[in-house]
Amino acid sequence: MFIKIDFTSDMPIYEQIKNQIIEAVARGELQNGDSLPSIRDLASEIGVNMHTVAKAYNELKDMGLIAINKKHGAYIAVSKGYNKEFLNEIIEEVTPIVAKAICKGMNKNELIRLIETIFDSFGGREDG
Amino acid sequence: MFIKIDFTSDMPIYEQIKNQIIEAVARGELQNGDSLPSIRDLASEIGVNMHTVAKAYNELKDMGLIAINKKHGAYIAVSKGYNKEFLNEIIEEVTPIVAKAICKGMNKNELIRLIETIFDSFGGREDG
Amino acid sequence: MFIKIDFTSDMPIYEQIKNQIIEAVARGELQNGDSLPSIRDLASEIGVNMHTVAKAYNELKDMGLIAINKKHGAYIAVSKGYNKEFLNEIIEEVTPIVAKAICKGMNKNELIRLIETIFDSFGGREDG
Amino acid sequence: MFIKIDFTSDMPIYEQIKNQIIEAVARGELQNGDSLPSIRDLASEIGVNMHTVAKAYNELKDMGLIAINKKHGAYIAVSKGYNKEFLNEIIEEVTPIVAKAICKGMNKNELIRLIETIFDSFGGREDG
DNA sequence: GTGGTCTAGACCACC
């Protein structure tokens, strides 16, 4: 599996797992129906506790990216379409970053180009 | 002072303080030389511990937004210009957000327009 | 057969089977004497383990909705009339839902109208 | 504190805790701003593990009934107003119960009267 | 003092 944990990071392990799976889906490496390793397998592979992986998987389920069942374990099941709440979440997360960039003298074009570069790094996939 | 803490939020209080000062600078409401309230005053005004305000101020100093000295207390002192480290920090913070947006089916134009709207909400200031 | 399993759901499969049969009886689609598919057939049709279907059938038998025998297999055999135990079961199931609705600001009329709509969706059958 | 756990119940402990707090809010016994015992205090009082209480509190936070912060611990903070998702959740929970009642020969008036009785048992509070 | 994260390990329901 493709998960790489930085144990020295301030970011909680479960969030690192979550983010890396989100990014693999964004890149198209993981597609609808693709199965994720079982909680216990992934936990032992990356050397963390079962509960840590379970927390990551459950948050991915809550955000509508995977489904979990006892028969097949966890697999990608993206529920596309964002609502107002999701948009507000994105805005709240992005706003302080934009403010920081402005303070440091970054102009709008530079910021846009940076975002575009990041977006394109996921392969420009706009379908599912 | 203009700081409003949401005690309901998951975001740590010191980070809320930090972000609101960053955003005030980005908006141009706080400019170089403007003084911030003393740690003690701000702490008592918003009803939090002095340590909490001190932590926010110290991180603002570390990121080159304010200066602190015994004589004048804390005041805005923006060191413009970003290095590679700063850029990497921005990239690391933005990447998981962009990935999430892609997963939910947001396309590049929608994302760019969202970022532009947020940028413009700070007054489009690209100077100091 | 009319059973549709949502493998994405948190609801156990045996309970989904059970509920869909209960709802078919409530709608009048299944009537006394109508036979259900054999455990083996239903299991293979919906792609689940035989134990899972057997558990659903056994709970339906326990609640007095179906009968099972070697000769005819499983068939609808509704024992109408509810005792105090059944009433208490309903009350225990409904109470937390009503409490949740009240917390979220739903008033009595709104709740009653919702229940009526659901009731009527079964065809308003009040006989057997 | 008012929480009573039935350790023989099939219902998970964290859900019993959650339901009893929801019901206390519905009854008006707990009002906005009222503080809940700390996770560890409640855990030791009812004789369960800290994590079990934490899970209940976190789900209450997710459904918008309480707020949690490190200074004041958990306290009631009801976000009134239900959206379409909440309504669908209620409908999905109530539908199998209504179906069961119909199968057992309960008519619409009997069911409505039962729901009304349960609703009124919370004090008929329709304000916050 | 408060919740958040994480561990190691157990038992259980569902499949």
Next chain:
DNA sequence: GTGGTCTAGACCACC
């Protein structure tokens, strides 16, 4: 074999 629940206990961030 899978995830879900629960325990007992640790360390940490925030306050």
